[in-house]
Amino acid sequence: MTNLSTLLHDTRTRQIGLQALLLALVAGGVGWLILNTAGNLDDRGITGGFGFLDRAARFPIAESIIRYRPTDSFGWAFLVGLGNTLFLAVTVALAATVLGLGVALARRSAHPLTSGAATVYVEAMRNTPLVVQLLFWYALVTLGLPNIHAAFTPIDGVILADRGLYLPRPVIAGDKGPFLAALLLGLAAVGVAWRYGRVQSLRTGIPNHYGRIAILSALLLLGLVWGTTGLTLSLDRPVIGRFNATGGMGLSPEFTAVFAGLLLYSAAFIGEIIRGGIDAVDKGQWEAGRALGLEEGRILRLIVIPQALRVIIPPMTSQYINITKNTTLALAVGYPDIALVAATTINQTGQAVEGILILMLVFLTLSVTASLFMNWYNRRIALVTR
Amino acid sequence: MRGIGKRLLAGLCLLALTACGQPAAEKKPAAGGPAGASAAVGGTLKAVRDRGYVSCGASTGTVGFGAPDSRGYWRGLDVETCRAVAAAVLGDKDKVRFVPLTGQQRLTALQSGEIDILPRTTTWTLARDANGVNFTLPNYYDYDGIMVRKDRGVTNSRELDGASVCVQTGSTTEVTFTNLVASVAPNLKAVIFDSTQATRQAFFSGRCDALITDASGLASVRATMASNPDDFIIFPADGKLSPLTPAVRHGDDQWFDIVKWSFQALLMAEELGITQANIDEMRNSQDPTIRRFLGVEPGNGAALGLDEEWTWRIVKQLGNYGEMFDRNVGAGSPLKLDRGLNRLFRDGGLMVPMAFN
Numbered sequence: 001m002t003n004l005s006t007l008l009h010d011t012r013t014r015q016i017g018l019q020a021l022l023l024a025l026v027a028g029g030v031g032w033l034i035l036n037t038a039g040n041l042d043d044r045g046i047t048g049g050f051g052f053l054d055r056a057a058r059f060p061i062a063e064s065i066i067r068y069r070p071t072d073s074f075g076w077a078f079l080v081g082l083g084n085t086l087f088l089a090v091t092v093a094l095a096a097t098v099l100g101l102g103v104a105l106a107r108r109s110a111h112p113l114t115s116g117a118a119t120v121y122v123e124a125m126r127n128t129p130l131v132v133q134l135l136f137w138y139a140l141v142t143l144g145l146p147n148i149h150a151a152f153t154p155i156d157g158v159i160l161a162d163r164g165l166y167l168p169r170p171v172i173a174g175d176k177g178p179f180l181a182a183l184l185l186g187l188a189a190v191g192v193a194w195r196y197g198r199v200q201s202l203r204t205g206i207p208n209h210y211g212r213i214a215i216l217s218a219l220l221l222l223g224l225v226w227g228t229t230g231l232t233l234s235l236d237r238p239v240i241g242r243f244n245a246t247g248g249m250g251l252s253p254e255f256t257a258v259f260a261g262l263l264l265y266s267a268a269f270i271g272e273i274i275r276g277g278i279d280a281v282d283k284g285q286w287e288a289g290r291a292l293g294l295e296e297g298r299i300l301r302l303i304v305i306p307q308a309l310r311v312i313i314p315p316m317t318s319q320y321i322n323i324t325k326n327t328t329l330a331l332a333v334g335y336p337d338i339a340l341v342a343a344t345t346i347n348q349t350g351q352a353v354e355g356i357l358i359l360m361l362v363f364l365t366l367s368v369t370a371s372l373f374m375n376w377y378n379r380r381i382a383l384v385t386r
Numbered sequence: 387m388r389g390i391g392k393r394l395l396a397g398l399c400l401l402a403l404t405a406c407g408q409p410a411a412e413k414k415p416a417a418g419g420p421a422g423a424s425a426a427v428g429g430t431l432k433a434v435r436d437r438g439y440v441s442c443g444a445s446t447g448t449v450g451f452g453a454p455d456s457r458g459y460w461r462g463l464d465v466e467t468c469r470a471v472a473a474a475v476l477g478d479k480d481k482v483r484f485v486p487l488t489g490q491q492r493l494t495a496l497q498s499g500e501i502d503i504l505p506r507t508t509t510w511t512l513a514r515d516a517n518g519v520n521f522t523l524p525n526y527y528d529y530d531g532i533m534v535r536k537d538r539g540v541t542n543s544r545e546l547d548g549a550s551v552c553v554q555t556g557s558t559t560e561v562t563f564t565n566l567v568a569s570v571a572p573n574l575k576a577v578i579f580d581s582t583q584a585t586r587q588a589f590f591s592g593r594c595d596a597l598i599t600d601a602s603g604l605a606s607v608r609a610t611m612a613s614n615p616d617d618f619i620i621f622p623a624d625g626k627l628s629p630l631t632p633a634v635r636h637g638d639d640q641w642f643d644i645v646k647w648s649f650q651a652l653l654m655a656e657e658l659g660i661t662q663a664n665i666d667e668m669r670n671s672q673d674p675t676i677r678r679f680l681g682v683e684p685g686n687g688a689a690l691g692l693d694e695e696w697t698w699r700i701v702k703q704l705g706n707y708g709e710m711f712d713r714n715v716g717a718g719s720p721l722k723l724d725r726g727l728n729r730l731f732r733d734g735g736l737m738v739p740m741a742f743n
Binding site: 254 | 497538549575576577581595636
């Protein structure tokens with residue numbers, strides 16, 4: 001009989017046993033927390049559940065991408081908040097990537113003034129808390145800009161004041177159907193021609209102009225359709241009313257502050273990531289490029305960046321996730337993101353646990369989605385090994 | 387095992403909202419026995435006595451209602467409502483700790499047991515009352531007000547249409563704002579903030595044309611933050627009353643009673659003409675109502691699970707409601723609020739002292 005003590009001294013059995021014990025402890029802890037919470041809520045007469053999501057929200061949301069009225073439900077208010085959060089996160093991520101690339105190149109510049117300025121910028125942004133920066137930008141926008149009644153209007157229709165930036169809104173009148181169809185057709189044609197041109201030039205080694213020709217002909221087509229269908233373009237100019245500017249399109253101080261703050265903060269980090277990636281590419285690659293007679297810009301674009309991307313993508317993933325999570329700080333300056341909606345909902349309904357759960361679930365989903373996308377992109381650009 | 391679990395939970399309280407309440411054993415009121423007989427072993431009362439102080443929810447700074455003065459001593463009408471409970475239960479109005487809470491933290495803090503009483507300017511509403519909170523009786527009758535600069539020439543909500551209004555999230559004024567948009571001023575624009583300070587700063591920086599909140603809060607803001615208070619006017623938003631009411635947690639009726647009657651003692655003292663100055667003479671009064679109120683004839687204290695001198699201590703240490711009002715928000719304060727609806731019923735107000743027998 002292989003007795004129990006042999007089994008007890010078996011490394012494999014012991015490892016499995018330990019892991020099972022650990023898992024049981026964690027599961028037990030979580031279960032106990034859930035039960036205790038439910039018990040406490042019950043003791044205090046708080047009704048749980050997500051039934052409140054159907055009820056009318058009855059609180060205002062200052063600005064939104066998705067249409068919202070206070071008679072809509074709490075559930076819809078969450079969606080509206082999510083829309084604002086996504087809009088903020090995506091615009092900031094795109095702009096910060098572009099600005100970050102600029103910062104990285106500036107920091108690597110041989111010109112001492114350029115690289116010095118970039119270094120000061122990066123250090124200033126990285127070493128102060130984000131929420132302080134947001135409050136700074138907000139104070140700058142609301143205190144630094146003139147009152148709406150003494151607004152700065154450089155040209156007719158552009159109003160800059162402590163109520164935000166207002167611009168004329170283009171209004172296209174007439175039957176827009178054919179024009180939109182032509183636009184889609186043109187875009188598709190340009191895409192195909194561009195790709196075909198690239199494949200051809202790679203195969204034959206001779207540069208061609210298929211892409212450019214496609215763009216020109218698409219523009220010509222659009223102009224033709226515009227002229228024949230009789231579309232007219234007019235501008236809806238904002239005017240200063242008794243209290244606020246009305247008409248046109250506006251950028252609120254809250255959005256401006258949170259966008260500027262998040263952008264400048266994130267661009268500093270992204271700049272460092274990109275710079276690190278470019279520095280990681282061996283000097284010999286540059287020298288080889290020069291030996292082939294390529295210009296600096298083309299060496300960067302064709303040789304260095306494709307190699308640097310492999311170093312850049314993984315930390316960029318966390319940076320994009322950070323941007324998404326940092327959007328919750330928008331509530332400090334009054335931009336109605338999903339965190340502000342959740343905070344208001346919790347207060348109006350008293351459903352704290354449910355509100356926080358929704359918030360956690362939303363951000364988990366966003367972060368995991370961003371992560372999956374970036375992993376896919378990473379695999380796509382990874383060095384192909386045979 | 388449960389004790390260890392509790393400590394473990396306290397450590398795990400990353401989500402302060404989930405389960406960080408008082409231990410289950412302490413929050414249940416004593417079961418069985420006729421009312422009064424079992425009261426001495428109440429839940430919150432026992433916890434407060436063991437701890438040695440009452441934990442009060444305070445605002446993040448509304449002068450007149452609850453704010454620390456230059457020496458860090460908390461003053462205000464709501465603060466003193468809480469001090470009255472401390473005087474009744476622990477014998478000293480200073481055996482209190484104030485937990486500053488924002489509009490949106492306050493109810494969660496009360497539900498989760500972080501504080502014993504929420505006396506800060508909270509409007510009594512159905513949704514709040516039905517969800518883990520018990521409201522005692524109003525300690526201040528207020529209305530939602532709107533403050534604007536005088537030079538804008540606006541005197542009512544209708545004329546304000548098209549303006550930007552600074553609103554604080556987590557307040558009933560959000561609902562009032564929505565009602566205004568639906569009824570008289572469809573083009574009002576909200577600018578919504580999470581913190582009181584941010585909301586007020588945005589108003590004074592010129593981001594908004596108007597600031598909406600309780601009229602009492604507006605008076606406090608005007609008296610303390612405006613460089614010239616006369617430049618601003620305050621008018622009612624929609625003319626509806628908001629009774630600001632101290633609240634306690636569901637589930638402890640004895641504590642509910644103590645908080646309710648500690649405030650009632652302030653009203654009754656005013657009704658009976660008892661002040662901080664004359665209370666010791668009043669103890670010799672032959673009036674049976676006064677004798678019973680001050681515990682010279684015993685009974686009231688025992689019924690609540692307190693000693694018989696609790697009302698005497700409240701009035702001795704804090705004065706009556708009228709004195710408290712004058713000192714904090716009335717004629718004797720920078721706010722100079724009219725007593726208005728907050729007069730006693732016999733003087734034409736809404737404050738009704740309940741019978742102490």
